[in-house]
Amino acid sequence: MKTVSSLLLALVIFEFAQSQDLDTIWTRVYGRGYHDTTGWVEETSDKGFIMTFGSRIISDNQPDLCYTKTDSLGDTLWTKIIINHRYEIGHHITQTSDGGYLISGETTPDSVGLQAHAWIIKTNEIGDTTWSYIYDGASSHAFYGLQTLDSGYASAGLQYVGGHLSDAFIIKFNHEGGLEWAHHYGNSDVQTCSFLAQTPDSGYVAAGYSRDTGGSEQDFWVFKTDKLGTLLWDSTYAPTNSVDILYGGCSAGDGGFVFTGRSAASGYVLRIDSLGHTIWSRTIHPVSGGFFNSVAPTSDSGFVLGGAQEIVSLGREYWIVKINSDGDSLWSFTCGRNNDDHGRCVAQTSDGNYVIFGNSSVFGQTNPYLVKFGHVEDAIDDNSAQIPETIFLKQNYPNPFNSSTIIEFSLRDEQKVNLGIYDITGRKIKTLWDGEISGGNHRLIWNGTDSKGKAMPSGIYFCKLQSDESAQSRKLILTK
Numbered sequence: 001m002k003t004v005s006s007l008l009l010a011l012v013i014f015e016f017a018q019s020q021d022l023d024t025i026w027t028r029v030y031g032r033g034y035h036d037t038t039g040w041v042e043e044t045s046d047k048g049f050i051m052t053f054g055s056r057i058i059s060d061n062q063p064d065l066c067y068t069k070t071d072s073l074g075d076t077l078w079t080k081i082i083i084n085h086r087y088e089i090g091h092h093i094t095q096t097s098d099g100g101y102l103i104s105g106e107t108t109p110d111s112v113g114l115q116a117h118a119w120i121i122k123t124n125e126i127g128d129t130t131w132s133y134i135y136d137g138a139s140s141h142a143f144y145g146l147q148t149l150d151s152g153y154a155s156a157g158l159q160y161v162g163g164h165l166s167d168a169f170i171i172k173f174n175h176e177g178g179l180e181w182a183h184h185y186g187n188s189d190v191q192t193c194s195f196l197a198q199t200p201d202s203g204y205v206a207a208g209y210s211r212d213t214g215g216s217e218q219d220f221w222v223f224k225t226d227k228l229g230t231l232l233w234d235s236t237y238a239p240t241n242s243v244d245i246l247y248g249g250c251s252a253g254d255g256g257f258v259f260t261g262r263s264a265a266s267g268y269v270l271r272i273d274s275l276g277h278t279i280w281s282r283t284i285h286p287v288s289g290g291f292f293n294s295v296a297p298t299s300d301s302g303f304v305l306g307g308a309q310e311i312v313s314l315g316r317e318y319w320i321v322k323i324n325s326d327g328d329s330l331w332s333f334t335c336g337r338n339n340d341d342h343g344r345c346v347a348q349t350s351d352g353n354y355v356i357f358g359n360s361s362v363f364g365q366t367n368p369y370l371v372k373f374g375h376v377e378d379a380i381d382d383n384s385a386q387i388p389e390t391i392f393l394k395q396n397y398p399n400p401f402n403s404s405t406i407i408e409f410s411l412r413d414e415q416k417v418n419l420g421i422y423d424i425t426g427r428k429i430k431t432l433w434d435g436e437i438s439g440g441n442h443r444l445i446w447n448g449t450d451s452k453g454k455a456m457p458s459g460i461y462f463c464k465l466q467s468d469e470s471a472q473s474r475k476l477i478l479t480k
Contacts, residue, residue, distance in 0.1 A: 022333050022373055025353060028074035029360070030066075030368040031055045037063060038344045038368045039105070040092045041357035045398035047072045047350055051357060052090030052103055053368045055081065062087045065105055065119075067127060074370055080127040087116065091143045097151070097402040097479045099125035104145035104155045109134060118142035118169075120155045122177055131177035135159075140169070144196045147400055149458055151175040151479045156196035156206050159184065168193035168208055170229055183229040191221060195249035197257065199274070200424055200460050202227035207259055209245045210236050220246040220259060220268075222276055235276040239263040239283060248294035248345075253301065253475065260305050262291030267319075269295065269305060269327060282327040286310070290319050293358075296347045299394055301325045301472075306346025306356045315340030318356050318371060335371050336360060349374075350397060350408075391417065393465040393472040396446075400477035404447040407432065407474075409465050413439040421446055421476070422462045429456065432463075448478050 030036075032055045039052040049070045054063030065088035068079045082088055090105040103121040108114055118135035120142055135142070140159035148154050153173045158166045167186035170193075174180055185191060185206075192208035199205055203226045210221035223234035238244060240263050247261040255274035262268060267284040269292065284292075290309030298304050302324040309319040317336040320343070323329055335341075335356070343358040353374025360369035394408040411417065419433040429450040446463070448456050456478060464473040 021375060022331070024335055025372045025374060026074060027372075028070070028370045030068055030076070030079075030370070035366045036066075036359070036368055037089060037366070038342075038357060038359045039090045040094075040345050041347070041355060041370060042094055043347060043349050043355070044069070044095050045099070047397075048077065049074060049355070049370070050093055050095060050101055051368065051370065052093040052105070054089035055368075063089050065090045065103070065107070065121075067093055067101070067103060067123075069127065070370075074372065078127060080123075082121075082129075086114070088119070091141070091157075092145055094145060094147070095398065096122070096147045096153075097398065097400045100130065101127070102145045102147065102153055102155075104142035104157065106141045107134060115139050116141060118155070118157050118159070118171070120145060120153070120171065120173070122153065133171075133173065133177060133179065135169075135171065135182070137169070142171075143194045146196055146198060147479060148172070148198055149202055149460070149477070149479065151402075151458065152180065153177070154196060154198070154204065156193045156204075158192045158208070161186075164190065166190050166192060168206060168223070170196065170204060170206060170225065172229065181229050183225070183231075185223055185225075185231060185234070190218075194247055195259070197249070197251055199224070200255070203232070204229070205257060207246055207249050207257070209261070217241055218243050218245055220244055220261065220270060222246075222257070222259065222272065224276065233276060235272075237270055237272075237278065237281070239268055239270075239281060244268065245291075247292065247307075250295050250297055250303070251475075253297060258295050258297075258303055260292040260295040260307075265289035265291075267292040267305065267307060267321070269303075269323065271327060280327045282323070282329075284321060284329065286319060290316075292319075292321075293343060294345045294347075297395075298322070298348045299352060299392060302330070304346050304348055304354060306343045306358075308342045308358070309334065315361070317341050318343040318358060320346055320354065320356055320373075333373060335373060336369075341369065350394065391465055391467050391470055391472060393463065393474055395474050396463060396476050400479045401448070402479050404445050405476060406443060406445055407463055408441065408443045410441045411437065411439045411467075415439075415467055415469075417465060417467045419444065419463065419465050422464060423456075424460050424462075429461075446476070 037054040041051040052067040055066040065082040087108040092104040106116040107119040115138040118140040142157040145155040167184040172180040190211040195207040211218040220237040249259040271279040286309035288310035292307035308316040340361040
């Protein structure tokens with residue numbers, strides 16, 4: 001099915017309220033200082049960061065795959081560089097339940113000449129490789145990876161299948177890195193895949209963009225599979241009859257998804273339900289041209305968008321826009337080094353602030369550049385964090401987890417609350433708190449058991465915080 005967004009669906013936003021209470025908290029530069037390319041950043045369970053990128057040196061113009069672990073201030077704890085082949089790059093990295101990491105990228109093995117092959121790497125908690133897999137499909141690129149509900153792994157990307165034609169693919173591995181299945185998706189035209197998520201039925205939702213052979217129109221493209229990768233449905237979304245490219249996505253928390261990218265020279269964001277039906281869409285115009293590369297959920301049930309906007313005569317700068325759950329813009333924020341700054345990945349941090357990771361070019365050199373921004377006074381003293389209007393339930397961490405997870409919440413004042421754990425059917429399996437509790441910040445731990453102390457199986461659970469005035473919930477993923 002194809003959805004053409006009408007003017008009634010797409011709200012065009014021409015101006016933003018530039019947030020006056022946001023400012024840069026710190027910035028960090030990484031890499032080896034010679035035309036590096038940025039992949040992904042993610043906050044880790046210790047509140048530090050893990051990031052991946054391709055790094056070059058002057059004597060060798062081919063990038064090496066790098067990944068760096070930092071503390072909560074962005075200072076490097078360790079860096080790993082893989083230089084086994086001619087060309088290596090990491091597009092995505094995520095922490096797994098054992099404290100290690102899953103990297104999705106590409107490499108050019110010596111045996112196949114200059115053609116890239118999708119490359120998936122699993123590491124331990126200090127970055128040492130435990131297994132890796134090179135996809136046998138030539139001219140392939142892995143852009144996104146995740147840990148699955150059965151403690152396995154999956155990665156998605158694209159493979160060129162002739163000339164400029166490409167198919168999307170999903171590859172599924174078991175917990176030891178053994179290949180379970182690999183499927184292609186497409187119709188002999190151009191299909192890409194830059195986002196992957198697992199759904200409660202153990203199937204997958206993936207997204208990218210689609211273009212007809214020989215045509216100039218490109219559309220957002222989303223497809224759904226079952227747990228074995230069999231295609232169930234796909235849909236395209238066309239805000240214009242021109243160039244509409246999907247770059248990033250995230251779960252909306254209600255079974256649906258939010259996707260973002262570009263529509264012509266503007267940013268675009270789309271929310272769909274679990275069946276692919278459009279809930280709302282928004283076109284967001286920067287001062288000059290611009291686009292979004294990523295979207296992430298925020299603690300208030302809204303979303304944050306990150307990308308780049310053009311600066312006349314200067315290049316680009318990081319561009320971040322905060323929207324609510326209905327897609328309405330709340331604030332925008334720009335930052336960078338006043339040259340050519342391209343925001344690749346944005347996220348909210350566990351302290352309620354934000355990070356954006358991308359490329360920054362100065363004096364002809366391109367570096368991975370991480371910026372943390374938010375409420376500066378909150379970053380200096382966590383105890384001075386703003387008290388919510390009623391209640392605020394943070395996302396648990398780590399998530400996914402395999403033994404225990406930390407659940408934090410804040411209250412405006414002393415009140416009676418109930419904090420419970422529910423399975424995917426809505427059945428309450430354990431109460432973590434029920435009664436009066438003081439205002440401020442609180443922390444509880446769920447050890448993956450029910451009210452009788454029985455260990456729960458792997459799967460999706462929900463944590464719900466409820467008071468007399470309101471309720472909030474967060475999704476928890478237990479893996480074993």
